[in-house]
Amino acid sequence: MQDKDENEKNWIHILHVNKFVDNLLRNKMYKEMEKFSTVEMAFKNIKIATGVSDAQELVFKFLNKESVYGELLSKIADNEKRITELKQEKESLLKQRKLLKEEKQQYMFVKKEEVNLHDELK
Numbered sequence: 001m002q003d004k005d006e007n008e009k010n011w012i013h014i015l016h017v018n019k020f021v022d023n024l025l026r027n028k029m030y031k032e033m034e035k036f037s038t039v040e041m042a043f044k045n046i047k048i049a050t051g052v053s054d055a056q057e058l059v060f061k062f063l064n065k066e067s068v069y070g071e072l073l074s075k076i077a078d079n080e081k082r083i084t085e086l087k088q089e090k091e092s093l094l095k096q097r098k099l100l101k102e103e104k105q106q107y108m109f110v111k112k113e114e115v116n117l118h119d120e121l122k
Contacts, residue, residue: 052058
């Protein structure tokens with residue numbers, strides 16, 4: 001009889017240990033599921049915001065963002081340099097135009113004087 005009681009106590013102890021372990025594992029599983037749910041929701045929001053549904057493509061875009069940003073900065077610098085060059089060229093052309101106008105006015109004045117002189121000589 002004593003063996004039976006001892007055996008029953010062992011089984012009850014094993015049952016309690018199993019329940020305890022089951023409880024620990026369930027809690028761990030729920031926590032992991034919460035973490036996964038948070039990550040899944042974040043990824044879903046990222047998909048919606050970016051329009052990219054493939055995770056690898058999204059990672060690729062994210063990693064290449066820095067190189068694209070660098071290329072854009074380089075293009076901005078090139079374009080700003082080109083704008084400066086074009087402004088200088090514009091200034092130069094405006095000066096040439098002004099000089100040509102002045103030369104034209106001088107030419108017209110000289111031509112008019114020649115015509116007047118020619119008319120006087122007749």
